[in-house]
Amino acid sequence: MSTPPERLHVGQLLVQLTRRFQTELFERLVAAGLTDARVAHTHVTAYISADGSRLTELAAQARMTLPAMSELVDDLQRLGIVERRPDPRDRRAKLICLTDAGWEAMRTARAAIAGIEDDYARRVGRERFEEAALTLDALLRALDAPPTDDARS
Amino acid sequence: MSTPPERLHVGQLLVQLTRRFQTELFERLVAAGLTDARVAHTHVTAYISADGSRLTELAAQARMTLPAMSELVDDLQRLGIVERRPDPRDRRAKLICLTDAGWEAMRTARAAIAGIEDDYARRVGRERFEEAALTLDALLRALDAPPTDDARS
DNA sequence: TACCTAACTTAGGCTTCCGAAGTAGCTCAT
DNA sequence: ATGAGCTACTTCGGAAGCCTAAGTTAGGTA
Secondary structure (H helix, E strand, O other), X not given: OOOOOOOOOHHHHHHHHHHHHHHHHHXXXXXXXXXXXXXXXXXXXOOOOOOOEEHHHHHHHHOXXXXXXXXXXXXXXXXOOEEEEEXXXXXXXXXXXXXXXXXXHHHHHHHHHHHHHHHHHHHHOHHHHHHHHHHHHHHHHHHHOOOOOOOOO | OOOOOOOOOHHHHHHHHHHHHHHHHHHHHHHOOOOOOOHHHHHHHOOOOXXXXXXXHHHHHHOOOHHHHHHHHHHHHHOOOEXXXXXXXXXXXXXXXXXXXXXXXXXXXXXXXXXXXXXXXXXXXXXXXXXXXXXXXXXXXXXXXXXXXXXXX
């Protein structure tokens, strides 16, 4: 039996790859003209719906508190990426919507991300990369719906 | 050609899994009695050498500035996890060393991490998990030694 | 009407980083 | 040997990104 190949533990792999991904992404965004982009913005852009999302929804999906999300939206509003519109169905609520500039930025960001995935795939092999990504996706879902493993009375 | 299964993009996978990993790890550490552990501490503990490491080394490996690493070490020193010893080879430098309590904490942390990996492996299948981890490890190395390849999209 | 809850904002604080500037020790050319 | 310049580290001030607590306004219910 071969000794298992040495590798960093999951935590280090995740942390380091996340950092490199973010660095690379924001370099690409800056290169594409989105110089004001910040990592925290992804907590909004990752979840915002095309029809507009409520602050409460965004905060829940990003697993942040309402004030934290509110500040983020403030910032993106200042940058002209999103706008707050009154929710016609509830005057307490506001719908956070992408502006035209916001949609444009989203397209840029998606292209940048696709570019990074492409680079990664080239580095470790397309199929191997895709398989790993699918495993991570499956793991994330398994953790989200956590009736844990075996013990299920 | 089947349509590729839907999945989150790498960035989201990495970010979300990292968060869950950290949450889980620190729950386990607290449960094990390491109530003062903080995520930032891993920037030291992940890289510190058994013979002691210089601040400069630690900062470089963790990709942080010297002042940031210095503060972290201050904190871990206050907690009795590490100590600063004069470096016999250079009186400007200090060797950051684990104390006995530090070693004990490291053992606890390693056990907690192993427990999490075990849980992950159970959720997606041992072999599949290990393969994904190895792919991530390969990717990280490929990014670290980045003679890249050819085309930049 | 009165009350409870929900959506959001404001205020204040903590952590974790960073850049700039300072101190002490090493090295090397003269 | 000594002054110039570099290196190792610390200190200081500040920004980013989050939090909790407490407020405001609107909706639901009796």
